[in-house]
Protein backbone atom coordinates (compact mmCIF):
# COMPACT_ATOMS: atom_id res chain seq x y z
CA UNK A 499 0.00 0.00 0.00
CA UNK A 500 2.71 2.47 0.85
CA UNK A 501 6.08 1.01 0.05
CA UNK A 502 5.90 0.69 -3.65
CA UNK A 503 8.72 2.32 -5.50
CA UNK A 504 8.97 3.32 -9.09
CA UNK A 505 10.37 0.75 -11.47
CA UNK A 506 13.52 1.68 -13.37
CA UNK A 507 11.51 2.29 -16.51
CA UNK A 508 9.35 4.83 -14.74
CA UNK A 509 12.37 7.02 -14.13
CA UNK A 510 12.75 7.54 -17.84
CA UNK A 511 9.32 8.86 -18.34
CA UNK A 512 8.89 12.58 -18.69
CA UNK A 513 6.42 15.36 -18.05
CA UNK A 514 3.32 14.86 -15.98
CA UNK A 515 3.95 11.16 -15.57
CA UNK A 516 7.27 11.85 -13.89
CA UNK A 517 5.68 14.48 -11.70
CA UNK A 518 2.98 12.02 -10.73
CA UNK A 519 5.59 9.46 -9.77
CA UNK A 520 7.44 12.02 -7.67
CA UNK A 521 4.21 12.98 -5.95
CA UNK A 522 3.49 9.34 -5.23
CA UNK A 523 6.95 8.80 -3.76
CA UNK A 524 6.55 11.89 -1.61
CA UNK A 525 3.24 10.53 -0.39
CA UNK A 526 4.93 7.26 0.47
CA UNK A 527 7.63 9.07 2.41
CA UNK A 528 5.06 11.00 4.38
CA UNK A 529 3.21 7.87 5.30
CA UNK A 530 6.11 5.62 6.21
CA UNK A 531 7.09 5.33 9.80
CA UNK A 532 10.65 5.98 10.67
CA UNK A 533 10.75 2.82 12.34
CA UNK A 534 9.50 1.23 9.19
CA UNK A 535 6.16 0.52 10.59
CA UNK A 536 2.73 1.08 9.26
CA UNK A 537 1.39 4.61 8.95
CA UNK A 538 -1.47 5.76 11.14
CA UNK A 539 -4.61 3.87 10.28
CA UNK A 540 -6.36 7.15 9.53
CA UNK A 541 -4.10 7.45 6.50
CA UNK A 542 -5.35 4.13 5.23
CA UNK A 543 -8.50 3.60 3.26
CA UNK A 544 -9.08 0.33 5.05
CA UNK A 545 -11.64 0.60 7.85
CA UNK A 546 -10.49 -0.24 11.33
CA UNK A 547 -12.22 -2.87 13.42
CA UNK A 548 -14.45 -1.70 16.20
CA UNK A 549 -12.48 -0.68 19.29
CA UNK A 550 -11.78 -3.60 21.55
CA UNK A 551 -12.09 -3.66 25.28
CA UNK A 552 -8.86 -2.98 27.16
CA UNK A 553 -8.49 -6.60 28.17
CA UNK A 554 -9.66 -8.20 24.98
CA UNK A 555 -6.31 -9.78 24.19
CA UNK A 556 -4.85 -9.91 27.65
CA UNK A 557 -5.64 -13.55 28.34
CA UNK A 558 -5.28 -14.83 24.81
CA UNK A 559 -2.31 -16.25 23.03
CA UNK A 560 -1.67 -13.79 20.19
CA UNK A 561 -3.20 -15.37 17.11
CA UNK A 562 -0.60 -15.54 14.38
CA UNK A 563 -3.19 -15.34 11.66
CA UNK A 564 -4.21 -11.88 12.79
CA UNK A 565 -0.86 -10.48 11.72
CA UNK A 566 -1.16 -11.81 8.22
CA UNK A 567 -1.32 -9.00 5.68
CA UNK A 568 -4.86 -7.79 5.25
CA UNK A 569 -6.45 -6.44 2.09
CA UNK A 570 -5.16 -2.98 2.87
CA UNK A 571 -1.59 -4.01 3.55
CA UNK A 572 1.05 -3.70 0.90
CA UNK A 573 4.08 -5.51 -0.36
CA UNK A 574 6.11 -4.58 2.71
CA UNK A 575 3.90 -6.74 4.85
CA UNK A 576 4.06 -9.51 2.30
CA UNK A 577 7.83 -9.70 2.71
CA UNK A 578 7.84 -10.09 6.46
CA UNK A 579 7.99 -13.82 5.99
CA UNK A 580 8.81 -15.71 9.15
CA UNK A 581 8.72 -12.64 11.36
CA UNK A 582 5.72 -12.79 13.64
CA UNK A 583 4.30 -11.53 16.90
CA UNK A 584 7.31 -12.91 18.78
CA UNK A 585 9.40 -10.38 16.87
CA UNK A 586 7.08 -7.54 17.74
CA UNK A 587 4.63 -7.53 14.89
CA UNK A 588 1.15 -6.47 15.87
CA UNK A 589 -2.28 -7.02 14.42
CA UNK A 590 -4.78 -4.18 14.41
CA UNK A 591 -6.59 -3.27 17.58
CA UNK A 592 -3.85 -3.83 20.17
CA UNK A 593 -3.81 -1.45 23.13
CA UNK A 594 -1.17 -0.68 25.78
CA UNK A 595 -2.70 -3.23 28.15
CA UNK A 596 -2.43 -6.16 25.75
CA UNK A 597 0.70 -7.68 27.27
CA UNK A 598 0.08 -11.03 25.58
CA UNK A 599 1.96 -9.45 22.70
CA UNK A 600 5.74 -9.16 23.07
CA UNK A 601 5.56 -5.76 21.36
CA UNK A 602 3.69 -4.54 24.44
CA UNK A 603 5.11 -6.84 27.11
CA UNK A 604 8.72 -5.96 26.27
CA UNK A 605 8.22 -2.23 26.47
CA UNK A 606 9.95 -0.33 29.23
CA UNK A 607 7.60 -0.65 32.17
CA UNK A 608 7.51 3.10 32.81
CA UNK A 609 6.63 3.81 29.19
CA UNK A 610 3.91 1.17 29.26
CA UNK A 611 2.50 2.56 32.51
CA UNK A 612 2.45 6.08 31.08
CA UNK A 613 0.70 4.80 27.98
CA UNK A 614 -1.92 3.07 30.07
CA UNK A 615 -2.60 6.21 32.07
CA UNK A 616 -2.82 8.29 28.91
CA UNK A 617 -5.02 5.72 27.19
CA UNK A 618 -7.42 5.73 30.13
CA UNK A 619 -7.68 9.51 29.97
CA UNK A 620 -8.11 9.43 26.20
CA UNK A 621 -10.91 6.88 26.63
CA UNK A 622 -12.73 9.42 28.78
CA UNK A 623 -12.65 11.64 25.72
CA UNK A 624 -14.00 8.83 23.56
CA UNK A 625 -10.65 8.00 21.96
CA UNK A 626 -9.02 4.57 21.92
CA UNK A 627 -5.23 4.39 21.79
CA UNK A 628 -4.17 1.50 19.57
CA UNK A 629 -0.57 0.67 18.86
CA UNK A 630 0.88 -0.09 15.46
CA UNK A 631 4.24 -1.01 16.91
CA UNK A 632 6.13 -1.17 20.19
CA UNK A 633 9.12 -3.33 21.06
CA UNK A 634 10.75 -5.06 18.09
CA UNK A 635 13.30 -7.81 17.87
CA UNK A 636 16.66 -6.94 16.27
CA UNK A 637 15.72 -9.26 13.40
CA UNK A 638 12.49 -7.40 12.77
CA UNK A 639 14.27 -4.04 12.90
CA UNK A 640 16.96 -5.29 10.53
CA UNK A 641 14.26 -6.44 8.15
CA UNK A 642 12.63 -3.03 8.25
CA UNK A 643 15.96 -1.31 7.67
CA UNK A 644 16.81 -3.50 4.69
CA UNK A 645 13.39 -2.82 3.30
CA UNK A 646 13.84 0.93 3.70
CA UNK A 647 17.25 0.86 2.01
CA UNK A 648 15.68 -0.95 -0.92
CA UNK A 649 12.85 1.56 -1.01
CA UNK A 650 14.92 4.74 -0.74
CA UNK A 651 18.00 3.57 -2.57
CA UNK A 652 20.58 4.41 0.07
CA UNK A 653 21.33 3.88 3.72
CA UNK A 654 21.64 7.65 4.13
CA UNK A 655 18.06 8.31 3.06
CA UNK A 656 16.76 5.23 4.83
CA UNK A 657 18.31 6.55 8.05
CA UNK A 658 15.80 9.38 7.99
CA UNK A 659 13.10 6.78 8.53
CA UNK A 660 14.45 3.58 9.97
CA UNK A 661 17.00 3.07 12.72
CA UNK A 662 19.41 0.19 12.97
CA UNK A 663 18.84 -2.68 15.40
CA UNK A 664 21.63 -1.19 17.54
CA UNK A 665 20.11 2.27 17.77
CA UNK A 666 16.35 1.83 17.42
CA UNK A 667 14.37 2.85 20.51
CA UNK A 668 11.85 0.25 19.46
CA UNK A 669 14.41 -2.54 19.89
CA UNK A 670 15.22 -1.28 23.38
CA UNK A 671 11.53 -1.10 24.25
CA UNK A 672 11.51 2.67 24.56
CA UNK A 673 9.14 3.70 21.77
CA UNK A 674 5.69 3.05 20.41
CA UNK A 675 3.87 3.99 17.24
CA UNK A 676 0.29 5.07 17.79
CA UNK A 677 -2.18 3.81 15.26
CA UNK A 678 -4.92 6.34 14.81
CA UNK A 679 -4.95 9.97 13.86
CA UNK A 680 -7.40 10.87 16.59
CA UNK A 681 -5.14 9.23 19.17
CA UNK A 682 -1.99 10.94 17.90
CA UNK A 683 -3.84 14.22 17.85
CA UNK A 684 -4.98 13.65 21.42
CA UNK A 685 -1.44 12.78 22.53
CA UNK A 686 0.01 15.81 20.80
CA UNK A 687 -2.16 17.93 23.09
CA UNK A 688 -2.22 15.87 26.29
CA UNK A 689 0.72 13.45 26.05
CA UNK A 690 3.21 15.65 27.89
CA UNK A 691 1.02 15.42 30.99
CA UNK A 692 1.94 11.74 31.05
CA UNK A 693 5.52 12.21 29.95
CA UNK A 694 4.74 11.05 26.44
CA UNK A 695 6.37 13.03 23.69
CA UNK A 696 6.59 13.00 19.93
CA UNK A 697 10.31 12.86 19.20
CA UNK A 698 10.59 13.32 15.43
CA UNK A 699 8.79 15.98 13.46
CA UNK A 700 8.40 13.63 10.51
CA UNK A 701 6.76 10.95 12.65
CA UNK A 702 3.68 12.21 14.49
CA UNK A 703 2.87 8.63 15.53
CA UNK A 704 6.19 7.85 17.26
CA UNK A 705 6.10 8.45 21.02
CA UNK A 706 8.68 7.98 23.73
CA UNK A 707 8.76 8.63 27.45
CA UNK A 708 10.24 11.92 28.59
CA UNK A 709 9.47 12.08 32.32
CA UNK A 710 10.47 15.73 32.65
CA UNK A 711 7.77 16.66 30.17
CA UNK A 712 5.24 16.30 32.98
CA UNK A 713 6.58 19.53 34.48
CA UNK A 714 8.43 21.17 31.62
CA UNK A 715 6.62 20.09 28.49
CA UNK A 716 8.12 18.03 25.73
CA UNK A 717 11.55 18.95 24.36
CA UNK A 718 12.03 20.23 20.86
CA UNK A 719 11.56 17.57 18.22
CA UNK A 720 14.26 16.40 15.87
CA UNK A 721 13.44 16.94 12.21
CA UNK A 722 13.93 13.22 11.65
CA UNK A 723 15.92 10.37 13.22
CA UNK A 724 19.10 11.21 11.31
CA UNK A 725 19.32 14.38 13.44
CA UNK A 726 19.04 12.39 16.68
CA UNK A 727 22.49 11.83 18.26
CA UNK A 728 21.31 8.49 19.56
CA UNK A 729 21.27 7.30 15.97
CA UNK A 730 24.90 8.21 15.38
CA UNK A 731 26.40 5.40 17.39
Ligand SMILES: [Zn+2]
Pocket residue numbers: 531532533631668673674675703704705
Ligand atom coordinates in the same frame (compact mmCIF):
# COMPACT_ATOMS: atom_id res chain seq x y z
ZN1 LIG B 1 8.41 4.50 15.85
